[in-house]
Amino acid sequence: MKQLDEFDRAILRIVQKDNKTPQRQIAENVHLSAAAVQRRIAAMEGAGVISKNSAILNTYAVGMNITAIVAVNLKDERVDTVDAAKKIFSSSAEVQQCYYVTGGISFMLIIVASDMKAYEEITRRLFAQNDFVANYCSLIALDRVKSSSEVLIP
Structure with a gap:
């Protein structure tokens, strides 16, 4: 770098x-x-310090009214299982952010959807239809208090 x-x-x-x-x-x-x-x-x-230039959209203005923070547990943490999850989550347009994490949870996702019916379809596709997912827990955001991509530069 x-x-x-x-x-x-x-x-x-x-x-x-x-x-x-x-x-x-x-x-x-x-x-x-x-x-x-x-x-x-x-x-x-x-050098990759600036990795991307993009616009941050107001999700409500484009009809994406549901924001869910989702904790996902995998059935196991084998490399092939984790890589399969990474591939599916990163290729889903509805997944805004995806983190492979420690602490008893495998992944944390930020997902946007137009409504609860669309969110249900997303969860079926991403979680229920994938054998590598043991379980997941959704938290639906009531209000977006802060949304930023800024990194604190010392």
Whole structure:
């Protein structure tokens, strides 16, 4: 990974809040030239520090009214079982986030759906129809208090 200096960190603080910030504006804020900012951003993208540029959507505005936080337990933790679960969960468009975790649970998922009927169909497809899933527990979000992809940059 690229070693980050204070300029890189300052640039990252800005672009993760709004990656459409003009590079000349970033340059003014971090006291570099626009060309230097452009080179640094390109280098951080090339090194994988910036892994993706995307838009965060308001799920309600696009008709995805249900957000579920789901704890999934696998029948076993063998490599082939875990890899099969990772493949299925990561390929599902409704799974917004997927974490392979420790602490008595195998995976934690964030899933969005248009309504409870759609959510039931998702759970059948992802959990009930897969032999590697022992059980799962859904928590339905009542309110999205905070939604962010920002990483605290020291």
